[in-house]
Amino acid sequence: MTRAVYALPGNEALADDLARRGGWPRAALDVHRFPDGESLVTVAAPPAGGEAVLACTLDRPDPKLVPLLMAAATLRELGAARVGLVAPYLGYMRQDARFHPGEAVSSRIFGRLLDQAFDWLLTVDPHLHRHRTLAEAGLPRGRLIHAAPALAAWVRANVARPLVVGPDGESEQWAREVAALVDAPVAIAGKERRGDRDVRVTLPAGSDWDGRTPVLLDDIVSSGHTMAETVRVLRARGLPPPVCVAVHGVFAEGARELLRAAGAARIVTTDSIPQENALIGLGAALAEALAAIGTEAGAPAG
Numbered sequence: 201m202t203r204a205v206y207a208l209p210g211n212e213a214l215a216d217d218l219a220r221r222g223g224w225p226r227a228a229l230d231v232h233r234f235p236d237g238e239s240l241v242t243v244a245a246p247p248a249g250g251e252a253v254l255a256c257t258l259d260r261p262d263p264k265l266v267p268l269l270m271a272a273a274t275l276r277e278l279g280a281a282r283v284g285l286v287a288p289y290l291g292y293m294r295q296d297a298r299f300h301p302g303e304a305v306s307s308r309i310f311g312r313l314l315d316q317a318f319d320w321l322l323t324v325d326p327h328l329h330r331h332r333t334l335a336e337a338g339l340p341r342g343r344l345i346h347a348a349p350a351l352a353a354w355v356r357a358n359v360a361r362p363l364v365v366g367p368d369g370e371s372e373q374w375a376r377e378v379a380a381l382v383d384a385p386v387a388i389a390g391k392e393r394r395g396d397r398d399v400r401v402t403l404p405a406g407s408d409w410d411g412r413t414p415v416l417l418d419d420i421v422s423s424g425h426t427m428a429e430t431v432r433v434l435r436a437r438g439l440p441p442p443v444c445v446a447v448h449g450v451f452a453e454g455a456r457e458l459l460r461a462a463g464a465a466r467i468v469t470t471d472s473i474p475q476e477n478a479l480i481g482l483g484a485a486l487a488e489a490l491a492a493i494g495t496e497a498g499a500p501a502g
């Protein structure tokens with residue numbers, strides 16, 4: 201099926217990279233903001249009867265969602281037989297339960313919205329905790345790739361004798377996978393979250409930590425408090441300044457400063473969200489997964 205790649209604003213590098221690696225043409229998409237805050241989306245015609253691929257990572261998703269849905273609907277009206285979304289970071293996945301009476305289960309609502317608009321979605325390590333699959337998060341046609349091989353390659357090339365530390369139980373899946381790939385010991389801390397910016401972290405006892413550099417491994421850095429608190433307890437235990445590695449660098453305001461003040465030696469993430477710490481490229485893995493979607497469309501993988 202003929203395919204063209206479109207970028208929502210801010211996602212041009214991702215779209216260029218995917219198009220170049222896959223040999224697919226790039227196509228124009230413009231979002232004009234009116235003085236009243238509404239947007240007007242204009243797209244180049246999609247390949248007739250072909251597939252339009254939209255690139256739009258979904259951190260800070262609220263202002264991105266309306267132009268994204270407008271673009272998908274317009275491409276369909278103009279003749280695209282299929283419209284897919286590459287969103288390396290998928291926001292809203294952490295609110296995956298009604299933790300307090302009356303709260304929205306944002307993950308499912310957001311997932312269903314995207315599922316209605318797109319024939320498929322490709323993302324990287326979404327925060328699937330209580331939902332174990334993308335289907336449970338409302339995205340039965342969602343597909344995902346894992347960043348662990350790319351994270352492990354970075355750790356192997358940059359940290360001698362690492363000790364991989366997961367700051368909480370949720371991070372265990374990523375921490376154990378990376379530790380196995382780099383052949384390092386792993387420690388999983390315990391975390392109690394008391395508020396958006398208030399977490400307590402406790403370390404397990406460790407016997408094989410001597411002479412090792414802690415590499416904190418988590419899926420998301422948002423406020424930075426989970427990682428910062430873990431950095432603090434590791435330093436208090438007498439370990440060298442830790443290297444902080446995450447799949448998704450969301451970085452709410454002040455998060456980097458918090459990590460540096462706590463004693464982090466380095467902060468490194470993948471490029472699922474374009475920002476200054478995005479040193480680990482996922483382009484090759486995403487392009488490979490995208491090429492596979494072209495050959496077996498419709499089959500869920502998440």
Ligand SMILES: O=P(O)(O)OC[C@H]1O[C@@H](O)[C@H](O)[C@@H]1O
Nearest residue numbers: 294420421422423424425426
């Ligand atoms: O502590 P901040 O950075 O705000 O939030 C990130 C943490 O919150 C969890 O859901 C993530 O898996 C990560 O451990």
